[in-house]
Amino acid sequence: MVSLGCPKNLVDSENLLGLLHRDGHEITLNEEDADIIIVNTCSFIKDAEKESVRAILSLTGRGKKVVVAGCLPQKYREELKEAMPEVFAFAGTGDLSKIRDIIRGGSTFEVENSPRHRHIEDIKRFHISMGSGAYIKIGEGCDYACSFCVIPSLRGNYTSRAMESIVREAKELGKEGVNEIILIAQDTAGYGKDIYSKPSLAALLEKLNDIDEISWIRVMYFYPSPVNDGLLDTIARLEKVVKYVDIPLQHSHPDILRLMNRPGIDNGGLIEKIRDKIPGVSVRTVFITGFPGETEEHFEHLYNFIEKHRFDKLGIFEYSTEESTPSGKLKPRASAGVKRRRRRMLMQLQQGISRQINESLIGKTIPSIIETVSEKQVIARTYRDAPEVDGLVYINTDKTGAGPEPGEIVNVEITGAAEYDLEGFIAGD
Numbered sequence: 001m002v003s004l005g006c007p008k009n010l011v012d013s014e015n016l017l018g019l020l021h022r023d024g025h026e027i028t029l030n031e032e033d034a035d036i037i038i039v040n041t042c043s044f045i046k047d048a049e050k051e052s053v054r055a056i057l058s059l060t061g062r063g064k065k066v067v068v069a070g071c072l073p074q075k076y077r078e079e080l081k082e083a084m085p086e087v088f089a090f091a092g093t094g095d096l097s098k099i100r101d102i103i104r105g106g107s108t109f110e111v112e113n114s115p116r117h118r119h120i121e122d123i124k125r126f127h128i129s130m131g132s133g134a135y136i137k138i139g140e141g142c143d144y145a146c147s148f149c150v151i152p153s154l155r156g157n158y159t160s161r162a163m164e165s166i167v168r169e170a171k172e173l174g175k176e177g178v179n180e181i182i183l184i185a186q187d188t189a190g191y192g193k194d195i196y197s198k199p200s201l202a203a204l205l206e207k208l209n210d211i212d213e214i215s216w217i218r219v220m221y222f223y224p225s226p227v228n229d230g231l232l233d234t235i236a237r238l239e240k241v242v243k244y245v246d247i248p249l250q251h252s253h254p255d256i257l258r259l260m261n262r263p264g265i266d267n268g269g270l271i272e273k274i275r276d277k278i279p280g281v282s283v284r285t286v287f288i289t290g291f292p293g294e295t296e297e298h299f300e301h302l303y304n305f306i307e308k309h310r311f312d313k314l315g316i317f318e319y320s321t322e323e324s325t326p327s328g329k330l331k332p333r334a335s336a337g338v339k340r341r342r343r344r345m346l347m348q349l350q351q352g353i354s355r356q357i358n359e360s361l362i363g364k365t366i367p368s369i370i371e372t373v374s375e376k377q378v379i380a381r382t383y384r385d386a387p388e389v390d391g392l393v394y395i396n397t398d399k400t401g402a403g404p405e406p407g408e409i410v411n412v413e414i415t416g417a418a419e420y421d422l423e424g425f426i427a428g429d
């Protein structure tokens with residue numbers, strides 16, 4: 001299995017491997033040993049597509065029997081089949097479990113026109129990458145229609161996973177020693193709206209909070225409009241839910257938000273409310289620079305918005321034109337140089353903000369989860385940081401008492417700070 005792209009894809013890959021393992025197949029992560037290699041692809045932006053294509057060609061070039069799965073065949077369908085005759089088989093985003101039939105000698109092209117996600121139930125996920133936290137997918141697909149995004153066409157409508165199924169998986173992971181679970185979906189705030197007729201993330205968090213074996217629950221990817229007082233109060237109240245809110249806003253200027261087909265709500269007011277209701281919260285967001293029609297004035301609005309709201313964590317992406325999306329047809333388009341310059345300016349602004357925020361943590365004791373332990377170094381991550389996208393805390397081992405284990409949650413006293421990462425030592429009880 002070569003799993004590319006986001007954690008949501010990784011969860012799909014691991015579920016599929018669980019299914020194949022149950023069927024009696026031997027799973028290996030060594031390409032040389034494998035009879036069949038599944039590449040679960042990403043097609044979110046052009047760079048991700050290029051990475052997927054490179055991975056496929058490198059394997060087929062070495063004579064491997066490759067099944068190309070996920071977003072790339074879903075987007076290009078027969079076109080991809082014709083372009084890559086050396087590929088053994090294709091499976092779309094809603095057809096992953098059909099790879100079992102493909103392997104048994106069935107059809108080698110399983111890509112439904114309209115993908116419909118079905119969560120693979122009662123299967124033990126086969127973990128191929130286990131960090132300090134484990135992702136749990138609570139929904140798939142998306143009912144929104146942001147004008148720059150291909151996801152709804154690749155993943156179908158929003159489909160929530162049943163609460164009991166999520167709770168069961170969280171318990172199992174807890175029994176396996178996982179301390180932190182990370183809930184993901186294209187939008188987590190709207191969880192349950194399709195199957196429980198109203199957003200039900202707060203109810204899910206209540207249930208997960210009762211699981212003894214789990215210590216931390218983190219939620220990623222809130223679409224802004226379903227985030228209401230009840231949800232924020234629940235996050236603030238439940239002791240196991242880490243005080244971390246990830247809310248991709250994409251832009252600040254109402255003109256650009258309208259062109260993006262994003263909600264015209266008071267995003268600044270929402271950020272203030274989140275901080276007000278959840279003491280100690282770490283707020284993460286992402287913005288796009290160089291969206292079609294973004295003028296210097298729009299950009300300045302975004303710059304000032306970031307300066308004012310001082311996000312704890314921030315990702316900035318240059319706009320990537322996807323011809324199949326509505327914004328792919330919008331004009332005028334910003335040049336690559338403009339997109340890059342604007343991104344660089346925002347990153348520089350954020351570096352200063354992030355350094356100041358991190359410096360303000362010096363002397364404080366922050367609950368942190370151990371990521372890796374080696375003879376030379378112990379690396380952890382505070383509750384304020386999500387895996388892969390945020391910072392780390394490097395622990396001074398001279399002052400470390402009994403060696404901590406990966407996944408253990410410890411109190412770290414912060415002694416040093418840089419733009420993204422921290423330094424500290426494990427505080428005594």
Ligand code: SF4
Nearest residue numbers: 142144146149151186
């Ligand atoms: S909320 Fe918008 S950006 Fe996110 S997956 Fe849905 S359409 Fe795409």
